[in-house]
């Protein structure tokens with residue numbers, strides 16, 4: 001499955017789909033379940049490689065984690081009982097595991113070494129290590145701990161009030177996790193709201209946490225209680241099929257049981273500002289998260305300017321939105337998205353290079369891109385560059401491109417959506 005040949009679809013996309021569990025929430029369910037005392041039972045867990053990496057990390061610290069497909073049972077005696085791993089921990093491709101785990105390990109009384117794959121080894125860790133060091137963490141690594149491999153020796157941490165410079169839920173969450181283990185009260189004050197699954201899950205595990213607008217305060221050294229977590233479908237995964245249905249003529253699909261937390265629905269708002277109407281209905285609330293259904297029919301989008309507070313609420317969906325913009329009428333401008341340069345790849349550059357190779361009119365800017373549409377797309381030989389979201393963007397683009405798209409390193413998609421090609425075939429009635 002590493003190289004796949006993809007052709008323009010002859011079928012419209014139709015049907016109802018439940019996308020796999022949310023990646024951010026799946027990671028956090030393993031982390032909080034491992035830190036809690038008692039039994040945590042997780043359903044609809046994402047079996048993507050990144051989340052399996054988080055399971056392996058906590059198993060290495062002695063936590064009993066039983067995983068059978070999308071059902072996970074964690075039996076833990078609480079964070080005081082976590083053990084020093086006797087081998088370095090492999091974080092694979094997962095930025096979320098790296099930043100959140102650094103927060104946890106900084107406050108646990110043992111030594112750990114962390115390393116990752118080629119992509120993760122290039123991603124900045126100083127954004128989390130700087131505040132952790134301010135709390136007293138002992139962290140060292142390549143270039144003074146800016147990059148993996150990194151070693152941590154846990155300490156008794158002091159609380160801080162932290163105003164992150166980057167808009168990052170991973171940094172916020174890493175500091176809140178360290179704050180949970182620290183003495184006193186730790187506060188994180190954001191400039192723009194980022195995804196709040198950590199805050200929601202802390203509450204679900206019985207922690208005292210106070211959210212006051214952009215300020216989050218956590219009381220240190222409290223214990224968490226194991227609980228049941230139902231993971232909503234991942235809107236970031238759904239976004240690929242939402243855009244696919246908009247692009248392929250006569251399509252109509254419904255995505256059910258998908259997470260609709262407002263800190264994640266920027267992609268739906270952005271699509272609506274492009275003149276598209278979506279039918280969205282909330283169906284349930286679980287563990288502080290909203291779940292619902294989205295119905296999408298093929299429509300032609302209009303260009304728009306996407307900027308400001310919406311960007312952190314759709315940061316992982318910008319590659320697929322850029323594809324939609326290549327087929328929209330007019331000039332789409334994406335701004336304030338410099339964070340894309342620090343993902344699995346530099347997603348400003350890889351999106352621009354990939355869509356240009358397919359015939360799009362798109363240029364990179366320092367903090368985003370400018371796209372003129374509509375332009376017809378054509379086949380090409382393209383690489384995922386080891387980036388799951390680039391791989392899925394290419395696969396969706398191939399549905400409307402003339403000629404064959406040859407996608408190399410398609411296996412990168414397994415990081416967040418192992419069933420992606422099966423689900424695509426299902427919607428094509430193949």
Ligand SMILES: O=C(O)C1=C[C@@H](OP(=O)(O)O)[C@@H](O)[C@H](O)C1
Nearest residue numbers: 024096167168169170171315316
């Ligand atoms: O907290 C999380 O689960 C995530 C936060 C975002 O990263 P940043 O915090 O680096 O923006 C996002 O891109 C990533 O896919 C998952």
Ligand SMILES: C=C(OP(=O)(O)O)C(=O)O
Nearest residue numbers: 093094095096316343344
């Ligand atoms: C950026 C992503 O994940 P992470 O930072 O966890 O590698 C992503 O899933 O698009």
